[in-house]
Amino acid sequence: xxxxPTDSTHAPDALSWVASANAPDSDFPLQNLPYGRWRRPxxxxxxxxxxxxxxxxxxxxxxxxxxxxxxxxxxxxxxERRGLRLALFEGLRECSPQQAAWARALHPVAGLExxxxxxxxxxxxxxxxxxxxxxxxxxxxxxQPLLPNYSWVPIGxxxxxxxxxxxxxxxxxxxxxxxxxxxQSQPRFGPSARLDYELELGLFVGSPNALGEAVDLAQxxxxxxxxxxxxxxxxxxxxxxxxxxxxxxxxxxxxxxVSPWVVTLEALAPFRAPLQxxxxxxxxxPYLSSADNQQQGALDIVLEVWLQTAAMRAxxxxxxxxxxxxxxxxxxxxxxxxxxxxxxxxxxRSGDLLGTGTLSGxxxxxxxxxxxxxxxxxxxxxxxxxxxxxxxEDGDTVILRGFCQRPGWRRIGLxxxxxxxxxARTPR
Amino acid sequence: xxxxPTDSTHAPDALSWVASANAPDSDFPLQNLPYGRWRRPxxxxxxxxxxxxxxxxxxxxxxxxxxxxxxxxxxxxxxERRGLRLALFEGLRECSPQQAAWARALHPVAGLExxxxxxxxxxxxxxxxxxxxxxxxxxxxxxQPLLPNYSWVPIGxxxxxxxxxxxxxxxxxxxxxxxxxxxQSQPRFGPSARLDYELELGLFVGSPNALGEAVDLAQxxxxxxxxxxxxxxxxxxxxxxxxxxxxxxxxxxxxxxVSPWVVTLEALAPFRAPLQxxxxxxxxxPYLSSADNQQQGALDIVLEVWLQTAAMRAxxxxxxxxxxxxxxxxxxxxxxxxxxxxxxxxxxRSGDLLGTGTLSGxxxxxxxxxxxxxxxxxxxxxxxxxxxxxxxEDGDTVILRGFCQRPGWRRIGLxxxxxxxxxARTPR
Numbered sequence: 120x121x122x123x124p125t126d127s128t129h130a131p132d133a134l135s136w137v138a139s140a141n142a143p144d145s146d147f148p149l150q151n152l153p154y155g156r157w158r159r160p161x162x163x164x165x166x167x168x169x170x171x172x173x174x175x176x177x178x179x180x181x182x183x184x185x186x187x188x189x190x191x192x193x194x195x196x197x198x199e200r201r202g203l204r205l206a207l208f209e210g211l212r213e214c215s216p217q218q219a220a221w222a223r224a225l226h227p228v229a230g231l232e233x234x235x236x237x238x239x240x241x242x243x244x245x246x247x248x249x250x251x252x253x254x255x256x257x258x259x260x261x262x263q264p265l266l267p268n269y270s271w272v273p274i275g276x277x278x279x280x281x282x283x284x285x286x287x288x289x290x291x292x293x294x295x296x297x298x299x300x301x302x303q304s305q306p307r308f309g310p311s312a313r314l315d316y317e318l319e320l321g322l323f324v325g326s327p328n329a330l331g332e333a334v335d336l337a338q339x340x341x342x343x344x345x346x347x348x349x350x351x352x353x354x355x356x357x358x359x360x361x362x363x364x365x366x367x368x369x370x371x372x373x374x375x376x377v378s379p380w381v382v383t384l385e386a387l388a389p390f391r392a393p394l395q396x397x398x399x400x401x402x403x404x405p406y407l408s409s410a411d412n413q414q415q416g417a418l419d420i421v422l423e424v425w426l427q428t429a430a431m432r433a434x435x436x437x438x439x440x441x442x443x444x445x446x447x448x449x450x451x452x453x454x455x456x457x458x459x460x461x462x463x464x465x466x467x468r469s470g471d472l473l474g475t476g477t478l479s480g481x482x483x484x485x486x487x488x489x490x491x492x493x494x495x496x497x498x499x500x501x502x503x504x505x506x507x508x509x510x511x512e513d514g515d516t517v518i519l520r521g522f523c524q525r526p527g528w529r530r531i532g533l534x535x536x537x538x539x540x541x542x543a544r545t546p547r
Numbered sequence: 548x549x550x551x552p553t554d555s556t557h558a559p560d561a562l563s564w565v566a567s568a569n570a571p572d573s574d575f576p577l578q579n580l581p582y583g584r585w586r587r588p589x590x591x592x593x594x595x596x597x598x599x600x601x602x603x604x605x606x607x608x609x610x611x612x613x614x615x616x617x618x619x620x621x622x623x624x625x626x627e628r629r630g631l632r633l634a635l636f637e638g639l640r641e642c643s644p645q646q647a648a649w650a651r652a653l654h655p656v657a658g659l660e661x662x663x664x665x666x667x668x669x670x671x672x673x674x675x676x677x678x679x680x681x682x683x684x685x686x687x688x689x690x691q692p693l694l695p696n697y698s699w700v701p702i703g704x705x706x707x708x709x710x711x712x713x714x715x716x717x718x719x720x721x722x723x724x725x726x727x728x729x730x731q732s733q734p735r736f737g738p739s740a741r742l743d744y745e746l747e748l749g750l751f752v753g754s755p756n757a758l759g760e761a762v763d764l765a766q767x768x769x770x771x772x773x774x775x776x777x778x779x780x781x782x783x784x785x786x787x788x789x790x791x792x793x794x795x796x797x798x799x800x801x802x803x804x805v806s807p808w809v810v811t812l813e814a815l816a817p818f819r820a821p822l823q824x825x826x827x828x829x830x831x832x833p834y835l836s837s838a839d840n841q842q843q844g845a846l847d848i849v850l851e852v853w854l855q856t857a858a859m860r861a862x863x864x865x866x867x868x869x870x871x872x873x874x875x876x877x878x879x880x881x882x883x884x885x886x887x888x889x890x891x892x893x894x895x896r897s898g899d900l901l902g903t904g905t906l907s908g909x910x911x912x913x914x915x916x917x918x919x920x921x922x923x924x925x926x927x928x929x930x931x932x933x934x935x936x937x938x939x940e941d942g943d944t945v946i947l948r949g950f951c952q953r954p955g956w957r958r959i960g961l962x963x964x965x966x967x968x969x970x971a972r973t974p975r
Binding site (some may be wrong): 155240241243246253256260266267268270271274275276277278279280282284291293294295296304305306308330331332333354357360361362363364365366367368369372373374401404405406420459460462463465466467468471478544 | 736
């Protein structure tokens with residue numbers, strides 16, 4: 120059974136006294152209650168808040184928390200986190216006796232700065248989509264797109280925590296070495312010409328595990344706090360030249376963008392899905408295997424990538440949707456990723472971030488990166504305004520969106536994860 | 548010119564009123580003054596201290612610092628750090644007027660707990676020894692030991708910060724997947740049978756750089772605070788199975804051990820060395836190239852690995868020296884590593900750790916890992932007490948040592964970095 124079953128806080132007919140939360144297309148209805156950090160212009164310290172409609176409720180002003188430390192909130196025992204969710208649900212519900220008091224703790228999100236949700240100690244990026252791994256693997260290794268370990272190992276590597284930025288922050292095009300021109304030995308050096316996005320989910324760790332202690336699969340979800348959107352910007356030309364034998368480095372660590380609102384696993388309880396495994400793939404090893412994980416370990420989250428070019432922005436055009444995929448098509452579940460990460464005794468701390476890796480769907484048009492959608496740059500995408508893209512150009516804004524939608528349940532949104540490409544700095 | 552030239556604090560004839568610092572073989576004479584964190588049994592907060600002989604001077608008790616935050620000390624401007632070094636040197640020097648007051652701030656190191664030197668935000672591991680890369684590459688890829696990018700790119704990847712432990716902490720043998728037996732497809736699962744150490748230097752970042760801002764090679768050393776010993780424990784069998792295509796992960800992140808005393812680049816000023824590049828290697832690209840770096844960018848630090856098995860310990864035997872190498876044989880200098888890390892705009896924070904990668908010398912017996920010394924396990928090492936080792940066994944203690952020694956200068960030691968292997972936890 121999932122560590123986060125549905126309960127009264129998922130009742131689809133419950134409405135909030137915050138009117139904007141009741142719009143059917145709101146990302147943040149009463150049943151969502153995602154956590155984030157915000158501040159007013161000029162403030163240096165962060166507040167902790169919960170998104171409700173187009174408002175944020177300050178947890179301290181509402182008398183719900185005596186601190187503003189998201190990592191501490193994430194580390195709280197499951198029972199305490201459940202209690203907080205219930206208190207928020209009841210207090211924000213129509214006819215709540217808290218309405219008068221809490222209305223003063225409510226602030227319109229517009230005009231506030233939303234930050235990276237917590238202090239991120241370590242950031243790990245996985246490679247959980249077999250569709251992404253196969254398509255990309257075919258470009259790098261046509262003779263063997265999927266390496267033999269992929270079927271067994273939730274492949275992952277460590278990423279850079281310092282350069283994770285909040286949604287809305289611009290991202291500067293990186294400079295670096297790329298493969299030497301044909302017939303030459305000296306690499307090129309300059310701005311990346313193959314800048315890309317990667318559509319991912321970010322999984323935030325809740326309860327930590329001690330160094331040396333593995334987390335069993337059955338317990339794994341109790342160590343996961345919640346989910347965000349995550350854009351793992353990638354410079355494909357830097358990556359192709361540097362990545363052997365130790366993996367990506369400067370191709371990734373110039374920036375990654377995270378969305379501000381952490382949607383808890385509790386809010387996602389109605390949207391669990393069975394794990395989809397292609398028929399030709401073996402069952403996981405016992406430490407990564409359970410009936411519960413097989414039947415409801417995946418998350419049914421619709422994911423979208425939108426691109427707004429500078430020309431679109433100037434014309435008041437909101438952008439093109441480049442792709443749609445679903446997190447339930449991943450080859451490994453969040454619980455499997457966490458359990459694998461700790462099987463050797465590696466310690467995860469509250470606030471640590473696990474990226475799922477690019478979440479591409481099975482169809483070619485469901486690729487979660489331009490590398491996939493443009494076939495490695497060979498087939499440029501035709502945009503609705505007549506422009507083309509093989510990779511990102513300066514001024515392009517990439518917007519990730521995600522939401523859960525099922526008959527009988529309120530829509531639960533992840534909000535958006537947005538970043539605009541700035542031109543490369545001229546090397547001195 | 549080096550950012551850290553020699554000055555009065557390197558005067559080889561200067562003695563300390565702390566008698567143990569004046570022994571010719573002391574790692575911590577008056578000219579060293581390395582920083583670390585210590586506490587008494589039962590204390591939870593760390594003190595900041597400087598090692599002098601077999602004592603530690605508490606920086607707060609001596610009136611030199613009003614805080615105990617090593618990251619803040621590391622972030623201080625170069626002029627401030629120089630001022631602190633000069634004050635320590637003068638105050639600990641023979642006949643200093645501070646002797647009476649500071650004697651009360653002096654504590655014997657024996658009996659104190661020495662910690663990880665600071666809060667480590669991000670940890671990057673490089674691959675800076677061409678000798679290590681060639682020997683190991685030959686085992687993994689006999690047809691192409693050194694990949695074409697090695698000559699140009701200071702290869703690096705991100706490691707795990709959460710599992711970096713202080714010298715003296717035991718290290719539990721990791722459990723995980725390894726390559727399937729010949730003719731089978733299902734991987735093995737269990738304790739690593741090829742557990743290894745890696746002899747590295749740890750380089751701690753001092754002044755940070757902002758996201759998006761590259762650090763020029765000429766400025767790189769002003770962003771480096773100092774140096775420790777670093778053991779990047781590695782499970783070779785886990786590594787061989789998991790490392791493609793994204794690099795090492797569970798094979799490394801179960802533990803890394805760092806020595807407690809950060810020897811500043813100022814203390815190392817008399818031990819600079821020219822960069823050694825094999826004749827068949829090209830000159831670095833311009834952003835990684837300068838005459839200063841070529842002539843004095845390297846560090847002349849003698850490095851040793853010692854092994855004390857459980858049987859040796861029971862017999863009162865201090866252990867065997869397995870190898871000796873020198874940090875000056877690295878293919879890239881610390882300044883080159885730092886500049887490369889930031890060329891794409893990646894931000895380094897005060898207290899971030901850069902591992903050099905295994906520092907093997909050019910001769911086969913100078914390998915900085917058992918993987919090299921035992922030819923991938925094929926030629927077990929014969930130990931002085933009759934035991935043999937291909938890889939580490941439970942109860943083995945690995946001790947890294949490092950020191951600088953040149954005629955006309957006082958010996959500057961790095962102390963030691965020590966860890967003992969515990970048996971694997973039995974999977975439930």
